[in-house]
Amino acid sequence: MMKIERRYKRPALKREKEKVEELFKKATVKNLQLMRDVPSRCPGISYYEEIISQETREKELKEFSGKIVGSFCIFTPEELIYASGAIPVRLCAGFYDTISIAEGVLPRDICPLVKSSFGFKIAGCSFSELCDVAVVPTPCDPKKKMAEILSDYLPVWVLKISHDKDLFYSKELWLREIKIFKEKLENLTGNKITRKRLKEAIQLLHKRQAVFRRFHQIKRNNPQLINGRDTQLIIQSSFYDDIERWTETTEKLCEELKQRRINNDDQRVKLLLTGAPLIWPNFKLFNIIEQMEATVVTDELCSGTRHLYDPVEVDEWSEEGMLRAIANRYLLPSTCPCFIESDDRIDKLLQISQDFKVDGIIHHSLRLCQLYDMELNKVASVLKDKGIPFLSIHTDYSLEDVEQIKTRVEAFLEMIKSRKGKK
Amino acid sequence: MEKSKINSVRKPHRRGDNPLSWITTNGVKRPITLLRRSSQIICFSFIVFGAFFGLKKQNLSFLPFIEAPKEYEEYKQQLKQEGRTITLVGPGYPQAFDTYLPIKSCRFLRQTGTFRACFVHFVSESIGWATPLRLVLPHILLFVILAVLFGRLWCGWVCPLGFVQDVLNTIRRTVKLNPIFPSQKLKRIFKTTSYILFISIILLSIISVIPSFSWSLRKQVYLSVCQMCPSRYIFPYLGGWPIVHNFIPVGYGIFTTISIIFTLLLAMSFFMKRNWCKICPSGLLLSFFNRGALMNKEKDLLKCTRCGICLEVCPLQNEAVYLEKKNKNIDYANCIHCFRCIDSCPENGCLKLKFLRKRILQSKFKE
Numbered sequence: 001m002m003k004i005e006r007r008y009k010r011p012a013l014k015r016e017k018e019k020v021e022e023l024f025k026k027a028t029v030k031n032l033q034l035m036r037d038v039p040s041r042c043p044g045i046s047y048y049e050e051i052i053s054q055e056t057r058e059k060e061l062k063e064f065s066g067k068i069v070g071s072f073c074i075f076t077p078e079e080l081i082y083a084s085g086a087i088p089v090r091l092c093a094g095f096y097d098t099i100s101i102a103e104g105v106l107p108r109d110i111c112p113l114v115k116s117s118f119g120f121k122i123a124g125c126s127f128s129e130l131c132d133v134a135v136v137p138t139p140c141d142p143k144k145k146m147a148e149i150l151s152d153y154l155p156v157w158v159l160k161i162s163h164d165k166d167l168f169y170s171k172e173l174w175l176r177e178i179k180i181f182k183e184k185l186e187n188l189t190g191n192k193i194t195r196k197r198l199k200e201a202i203q204l205l206h207k208r209q210a211v212f213r214r215f216h217q218i219k220r221n222n223p224q225l226i227n228g229r230d231t232q233l234i235i236q237s238s239f240y241d242d243i244e245r246w247t248e249t250t251e252k253l254c255e256e257l258k259q260r261r262i263n264n265d266d267q268r269v270k271l272l273l274t275g276a277p278l279i280w281p282n283f284k285l286f287n288i289i290e291q292m293e294a295t296v297v298t299d300e301l302c303s304g305t306r307h308l309y310d311p312v313e314v315d316e317w318s319e320e321g322m323l324r325a326i327a328n329r330y331l332l333p334s335t336c337p338c339f340i341e342s343d344d345r346i347d348k349l350l351q352i353s354q355d356f357k358v359d360g361i362i363h364h365s366l367r368l369c370q371l372y373d374m375e376l377n378k379v380a381s382v383l384k385d386k387g388i389p390f391l392s393i394h395t396d397y398s399l400e401d402v403e404q405i406k407t408r409v410e411a412f413l414e415m416i417k418s419r420k421g422k423k
Numbered sequence: 424m425e426k427s428k429i430n431s432v433r434k435p436h437r438r439g440d441n442p443l444s445w446i447t448t449n450g451v452k453r454p455i456t457l458l459r460r461s462s463q464i465i466c467f468s469f470i471v472f473g474a475f476f477g478l479k480k481q482n483l484s485f486l487p488f489i490e491a492p493k494e495y496e497e498y499k500q501q502l503k504q505e506g507r508t509i510t511l512v513g514p515g516y517p518q519a520f521d522t523y524l525p526i527k528s529c530r531f532l533r534q535t536g537t538f539r540a541c542f543v544h545f546v547s548e549s550i551g552w553a554t555p556l557r558l559v560l561p562h563i564l565l566f567v568i569l570a571v572l573f574g575r576l577w578c579g580w581v582c583p584l585g586f587v588q589d590v591l592n593t594i595r596r597t598v599k600l601n602p603i604f605p606s607q608k609l610k611r612i613f614k615t616t617s618y619i620l621f622i623s624i625i626l627l628s629i630i631s632v633i634p635s636f637s638w639s640l641r642k643q644v645y646l647s648v649c650q651m652c653p654s655r656y657i658f659p660y661l662g663g664w665p666i667v668h669n670f671i672p673v674g675y676g677i678f679t680t681i682s683i684i685f686t687l688l689l690a691m692s693f694f695m696k697r698n699w700c701k702i703c704p705s706g707l708l709l710s711f712f713n714r715g716a717l718m719n720k721e722k723d724l725l726k727c728t729r730c731g732i733c734l735e736v737c738p739l740q741n742e743a744v745y746l747e748k749k750n751k752n753i754d755y756a757n758c759i760h761c762f763r764c765i766d767s768c769p770e771n772g773c774l775k776l777k778f779l780r781k782r783i784l785q786s787k788f789k790e
Contacts, residue, residue, distance in 0.1 A: 206790075207790075214790075318596075328730060347725050347727075
């Protein structure tokens with residue numbers, strides 16, 4: 001394939017690898033400490049703690065002889081990456097201290113997630129340094145333009161998403177995009193993605209999805225078995241972890257949770273968290289909520305449940321059939337606000353809040369993430385009609401506004417409790 | 424003591440349980456399709472090869488036997504002299520039951536078949552013979568009862584012609600060839616064709632009964648539905664009878680050409696699932712009952728994530744199940760009740776099959 005060469009290069013950057021690494025370690029340790037300060041915490045979390053602190057996993061990946069593909073969204077089809085023999089690693093980051101580094105290249109007024117993830121590459125640490133290529137889907141403008149800037153430092157493949165999934169040709173376009181992605185992967189790794197390999201990869205991920213759904217079900221039946229923060233930890237460690245090991249460990253954890261008995265009556269307020277992604281180590285909101293008498297029973301975040309919930313359902317095991325199934329799974333059930341219609345997302349919110357019997361919904365909107373902000377009004381009005389308490393929190397990665405959020409969440413919880421008391 | 428005994432015998436039925444869990448636990452990914460295939464095979468062998476299982480002609484007293492008027496008996500004799508044997512089935516019908524099912528239980532099967540003919544044949548025949556209402560009514564009543572009970576379940580689970588198409592499609596699946604998905608335009612063309620075909624069948628039957636038309640014209644359009652039907656080639660072939668067709672006079676020629684085109688269309692269901700079902704007049708008749716039938720499908724609108732698998736597996740590419748987000752009743756005219764959507768839906772309890780408001784099947788995530 002002919003490609004137009006870049007004509008204007010950017011200057012090289014100074015790298016602050018050690019400093020960032022140290023800060024990241026600090027943030028990780030601080031978060032983990034906060035999460036450990038909980039009475040009757042679920043056992044078996046230490047494995048996930050180790051994965052999320054990245055050091056061990058980084059060492060493992062350095063020793064890995066194959067290719068490593070960095071991905072940026074839940075739109076990246078992991079099945080194809082596994083089928084080509086490469087390992088996917090999700091590069092989205094929630095680290096505050098890389099933002100200022102990234103601002104040397106990126107403008108200030110864009111979403112902190114993009115800046116933070118990009119900062120890691122500039123600083124030259126974490127997984128982005130190990131990646132052979134980065135896959136950037138284009139749900140929003142910052143990600144799209146970041147792809148261009150990132151391509152100065154790393155080969156970047158862009159997956160173009162059409163923003164109206166109901167239109168008959170968006171499925172065709174996306175399928176074509178997936179096929180091109182497959183070709184690129186084959187060229188990168190030198191392995192042909194055969195039908196057999198693709199089938200194996202689909203089954204591998206289907207197994208993971210099945211285990212996660214089992215976990216989800218257990219948590220639904222008894223939300224006090226495991227914290228919201230720990231759940232997020234488990235989900236987000238799957239971004240980096242070896243898939244088979246993660247599946248096995250989580251399967252074991254499910255068995256343990258089934259055995260676990262907690263007798264004390266749970267008085268905590270059950271909350272549902274939705275909105276912009278909250279990625280490690282940005283567990284600020286989780287920490288604030290769970291330090292009070294509340295728990296996040298489930299979430300509708302692309303860094304959370306949505307990353308693992310939808311399975312690839314294949315009708316025909318021909319190559320085309322499998323690719324179609326993969327394309328459908330990543331495009332159609334997605335409730336990302338990048339799509340024109342937000343009704344599906346509202347449906348999903350109502351369904352989850354019914355299913356988990358939640359007492360209230362907290363909407364996390366990341367500062368400068370316009371897409372979630374635009375949907376906020378509609379979501380809020382629907383939930384108001386349905387009589388579900390709703391709180392929107394507008395924040396970013398910095399820890400400056402912790403006290404302020406605390407006060408708001410506290411008031412929200414008081415309101416829910418008084419409502420419960422009336423009933 | 425007695426109380427505990429009752430408890431041990433009658434296990435309380437939990438609401439979340441899938442009635443088909445006994446199959447799914449044995450590693451079967453598509454339990455409903457497995458059931459459907461078994462039903463199709465049993466029905467196929469019963470309907471097409473009934474005589475081989477020792478089924479003899481029965482006298483069913485509750486349904487009157489419809490006899491052709493004298494005029495047509497003479498016509499049959501005339502055909503015999505011409506050497507055409509295709510429409511000639513001797514005095515009366517040799518099939519075991521004088522019943523018209525709402526599926527293609529074909530008269531071309533002759534001695535091997537079990538049922539007399541399909542219901543569209545009956546419609547055309549009774550108009551063409553000007554059979555009195557007294558004789559016709561019980562048959563219509565039977566059809567209406569069967570249709571109201573099950574809707575187009577007949578197409579998906581019983582019809583032998585549907586089974587033939589499914590077998591063709593299964594062969595394609597096993598050799599891993601890609602299917603062709605019809606475009607919106609093609610779907611519209613199929614729909615219009617089905618209506619045109621049905622209306623022309625009725626009109627031609629009416630022409631064949633009007634005495635003021637000459638006999639040479641009337642005999643050409645006599646039972647035009649059977650002359651156009653692809654089962655004319657398929658069932659004699661399966662039952663081991665010779666395939667006979669005429670191109671002279673012109674009327675026969677036109678209908679035979681149409682039937683060849685329809686047979687090719689049916690053969691195309693190798694690539695495009697259930698092609699003939701999209702224009703089948705029996706299916707069209709049944710589809711009017713689909714929405715009000717006692718057997719109905721329901722969708723839990725909130726549980727649906729619109730992952731699109733129901734559209735992907737649907738043999739008639741029915742978009743409605745996938746798009747529906749307002750009405751929980753999802754019975755549509757062109758749904759053949761194959762329940763593949765229920766079978767492959769990954770959300771627990773999102774799609775349900777109900778009979779008399781009682782849940783029979785529901786979707787379940789298969790690990």
